[in-house]
Amino acid sequence: MPRLHDVVDLLHTWYPPDTAESWDAVGLVWGDPDAEVRKVMLAVDVTPEVAAEAAEWGADLLVAHHPLFLKPVHGFAATTPKGRTLATLVKAGCALLTAHTNADQAAGGVSESMATALGLVDQAPIVRAPGPPVDKLTAYVPVDAAAIVRAALAEAGAGTIGDYDFASFSTPGQGRFRPLAGATPMVGEVGAISQVEEVRIEVVLPRGKRGAVVSAMKAAHPYEEPAYDVVEVADGDVAPTGTGRIGTITPLPLAQFADLVAEALPDTVHGVRVAGDPDRRIRRVAVCGGAGDFLLDTVLRTDADVYVTSDLRHHVVAEFAEKAGPAVIDVAHWAAEWTWLPALSARLVETLGDAVQTRVSELVTDPWTMRL
Structure with a gap:
């Protein structure tokens, strides 16, 4: 039986918290990491009704897209709506985890799930996420010490490229220097110019490991x-994740595509609004789950x-x-992001098997309740 920390680690692997926007509030909101998890419920919003549904079903964990506490709070007394919502979960022993903007960009995340629900193939992010920051270190080493320094660099975390490690490049050359008074040179004499056969070693490394790699190089160097020297490498590689998705469908008129959108998303009072010529031919489709005017x-x-986006x-x-x-199609914010829940449910079942049950809440938590 998986424990809460196992499920949290799994979700954070799929949707890393450090990819969330700086203003966001994601991760485990409350729960005992050692508690067993048998039932996981999924929802877009943590409303009192959703919390009651989770409690009634006996959920051990509620995974929500929108944070219950997006803004910092000093407490969550049950005298407030949010406090009562969390109190319901606490009383039922149901942990709460939020995956918000970290789930928006991720592979298998919100925008990708929405694009898949609309039938898009050959998907790619509209704006690709940058790859991790990389440095390149170049060191000049005597020939007989080159192997030792290369090994030290690799052990410190340099020289990993994709599925390969211990990667480096070397070129031979000549080093020249003159030790000054006070120096204790390994090669040469104080006051005399020395020339040494050396090797130029180049390796790439994650920027976060710069200090450790430089220290390891200095310790191994004779x-x-x-x-x-260390230089920051310009972004050349990009992650397979990013904001929004763009893909292709079998060509059809805008009016017919709008019908397809309405059928693919859950019903809401908001419905589907269209701006554009109904007869326009649609082949390439861009989508962004949630509010997408910034794109x-x-x-x-x-x-x-x-x-296709919202708000x-x-x-x-x-x-x-x-x-x-x-052309532009505006859909309900809740409906667009709800498409992620069945995809996440299937992913959990595929990974955890019979160890857990999942349930997708079908409560419509879109705030619009009437359209006249």
């Missing part, structure tokens, strides 16, 4: 004052025929249409 200018520079405003859409860009 010289009193090793010659080396409009970026989408304008793609080959998308339509952009678009009047003037923003009007000005976008004036630029002769893609």
Whole structure:
């Protein structure tokens, strides 16, 4: 039987908390890491009704997309709505975990799930996430000490490229120097210029390991004052994750594609709003789960025929249409992000098997309740 910390570690592997926006509040909100987890419920929002559903079903863990406490609080007394919501979960012994902006960009996350629900193939992020920051260290080492220094660099974390480690590049050369008064040179004499056959060793390393790698190089290097340099490598590689998704569908008119969107998403009072020529041919589709107006200018520079997102405003859409860009489809925020829940449920079942049961809450927590 998995314990809470096992499930949390799994979810944090899929949706790393350090990829969340700086203003966000993600991760384990409450729960005993050593508690057993038999039932996991999934929801977009942590409302009193959702908490009651989790408690009634006997959930051991509620995974929510939107944080219950996005802004810092000094307490969560049951005299407040949020406090009562958490009190319901605590009383039922149901832990709470939030995966918000860290789940938006991730592979298998919100935007990817939405794109898959709409039938997009050949998906790619609209804006790719940058790869991890990388440095390159170059050290100049006497030939007979090169192997020792290479090994020390690798053991300290340098020289890993994809599925390979101990990667380095070396070129021969000649080092020249003159020890000054006070030096204790391993090679040469004080006051005399020396020339030594050396090897230039180059390795890449994660920027976070810079200090450890440089220290390891200095400790393994035979010289009193090793010659080396470290440069920050410009982003060349990118992660397979990122903001939004763009992909391809079998071409069809905008009006027909809008019907497809309405069928693929759960029903809401908000419904599906369309800005564009109903007869426009749609082949390339851009999507962003949740509020996506911040991507409009970026989408304008793609080959998308339509952009599907949520929470678009009047003037923003009007000005976008004036630029002769893609058609726009505005869907309910809750409905767009709900598409992630069945995908996450399937992923948990595939990974944990019969060890846990999952349940996707179908309570519509979109705030709009009437449309006249």
